[in-house]
Amino acid sequence: MEINLLTDTFELWKGKNGFANTPHEHADWYQVTLPVQGTCDLLQNRQTYLLQPGEGLLQHPGTEHSFQVGALAAVIVIKFRGSLLNHKSLGGSQEYRLARNFNPEEITELFRNWSYELLGNETDALMVQQMEFQVQLYLERLLQDDGESDRPGLHNSVSRPYTSDPHMIRVIDYLHTCYRTAVDIESMAAIALQSRYHFIRSFKQLTQLTPYQYVLRLRIDEAGKRLRLSEESVTDISFSLGFSSVTQFYRTFLRLKGMTPAQYRKLTKI
Template structure:
C-alpha cells in the first residue's frame, strides 16, 4: 500500500534484503509470524511475533525471514508523527511490543478501504493517510497520548470563510487538502481535524455532498445521461458516482430521476 507519506508492506515467506538505510523515512518493523532475524547498526536481533522495532532515518539495517514467516514494514515520511517537542519518543526506545490482533485488523481495514477507492481521488488519499497516521500514533503513543491538534477555528474565521468559498466555487474540479490547508493557515493534518469539527464532515465528504446535491438538480432538470453528469461534477468514474449517490440519497441516480420527474 503506497500513499504519499506512507508505505505499508506485508512480506510473507522467505525474504532477505541487504544492509541499507532510508534517508528521510522512519521504519516500523513488526514480525507477524515466525522469527524476524534483524540487523541494526551491526547488532543482531531475533524478533518474535509482536516484538517490533522503530528505526530513525539513516539507521542502517537488514533482515531476513524464513518459509512460512511474515513481517509488516511501515515506512513513514511525515515526521509530524514524531515531533521534536515529543520527548516521549526517546523514552519508547528502539524495541516496542505491538498487539498483533490490532495490527492485523487495521491492515485488513486499510487494504479494503484502499481497494474500494477504485480510481483514486487525491483528496480521498490524503484523508485516508491522515486516518492511518492517527492510528499509528495510537499504536506508538497510546490512546491517551495522541498528539494534540490545533483548536477548532470558528466559522467567522476569515481563513475558513475563504476555504468554504473556494470549495463551493470549485467542487466539480480536482482539489487537494494541502491547498485548502494552506488557505486556512494550518498543516494539512490539523486542517482535516478542525474542518470536520467545524462542518461535521471531512473536506472530501463535504465536496462529495456538494456534488451529490448538484447531481440531484441535474437529474431533475437536464437531459444529460448519468455518465455525463458524473464526469461533469468531477467524479472519478460512473461507478463512484453510483456508489456515492446511492449511499447518500438511498436510491440510484436512475431511480431518483424517474421518481422526481
C-alpha cells in the first residue's frame, strides 16, 4: 500500500501487486474502492464482490470491509469525511451511493496528478484547499446523495440524449426498442454508418456511457418499474430483460440502484 495524499477531509491511496488487508471499518470516514487494473475481491458486510476495472463500491462509516488484489492488479481508494460533500445539510449525516461506473483511466490520471502536485506541499494551505476542491468535484460526479429523491434507487434512469444526427437518433431508437434482447456493437455501428471504433467514441461522447452501460441502465429502469408495479418474480424479470443469469441481474441492480431487487420492491411498491 502506498499512501499518497492525506488531508483533514480526505485520504487517497493505491494498493497493488497482491495487496490485501483484514476486515475493518472506519468510524467516521466514507470510502470508495475503485479497481483500476486486474480484479479486486472485496468483502463487504459478509458479502463478496468480484470487481472489475470500472466497477467500484462505496463503504459507509461503520461498514466492515476488506479486499485483496492480484499480483498484476491495482485499486485506488478514496476515503473522505462527510463534511467534504455536506453542502445541503450541515451537521447532518448523509447517505451516498455510487452513481455510475467510473473510468479507470481517468482516476488513474487524476491520482497521478494529485500525487505530483501535493507531494512536498502538504503544508501549503492554498494547495490543500485546491486539492480538496478537485477531489470534491470528482466525488460529486461519482456519488449522489440519496436524500435528493423521494423514492430510493431512482437516480440512474436513462434520459434520451439530444442529438441532431439522424443516424445516432436511429441508434437510440433501436436500443430503446431492443434492449431486452441481445444487441451488438456491429449492428449499432452499421445503423450509425460508422466504424466500430468511431461509433463507440461517438456514443460515449453523446451519452457519457458505453453502449453496454446504456443498455444495462435501460434494463434496470424497466426492472424497477416491474418490481414496483407487478408481482413478477425476480427470476422472471431477470430473464425477460436479457440477463444471462439471476446473479448478473442481482449484481447489476445492486450496483446501479444501491440496493437489492427485494429491498427495492419493499421500499417502492405501489
